[in-house]
Amino acid sequence: MKKSALASMLSAVVVCAGMSASALAQDAKTTADANAAQPIAVDTHLQAAIAVVKQTGTLPAYSDALRNVVMNSKRWLIRENPSAEKDIIATVDEIAQQYKDDNDQMAQSVAIAWTRYLKEDELKEVLAFFKTPTGQKFASYQPRILGESVRGLQEFTAIMTNLIVKAAKEQLNTKGYKFSE
Secondary structure (H helix, E strand, C coil): HEEEEEEEEHHHHHHHHCCCHHHHHHHHHHHHCCCCCCCCCCCHHHHHHHHHHHCCCCCCCCCHHHHHHHHHHHHHHHHHHHHHHHHHHHHHHHHHHHHHHCCCHHHHHHHHHHHHCHHHHHHHHHHHHHHCHHHHHHHHHHHHHHHHHHHHHHHHHHHHHHHHHHHHHHHHHHHHCCCCC
């Protein structure tokens, strides 16, 4: 997967997370840990998750994410009213300036997912790992690892599909069906 495709994919994930952030944040505030009688302590729990998200380097650059949001907003509005294209572009650019510094909101939107799966003390352990040289190395290679993993899975599924299709054709041909080999 090319770096730009991966960045676009991550930006799309961030955009989706951002659009549902308020609903997710509300849900995270009311979620109770299955192993504890107490509700999740959101303030420090969410702060720990935000620290992990920022330390891992898994977020795309906020400016790139915002650029994609702005571009998509313009396309959406222009499709709806092409005659207003010039004003749409200027208006969206002007409004987007209000959001140019919302990097923390993006990190919080992503961090909510971390709070769903890891307790605060576990997040602190993850953060401690990502502050070690090994953790920092892992964080720096994580996008490449993810991209190569996706590519490896795609190659695996293509090979397996070809093997199964070939074997199925051979077997179906023996039953009188006509499949090319």
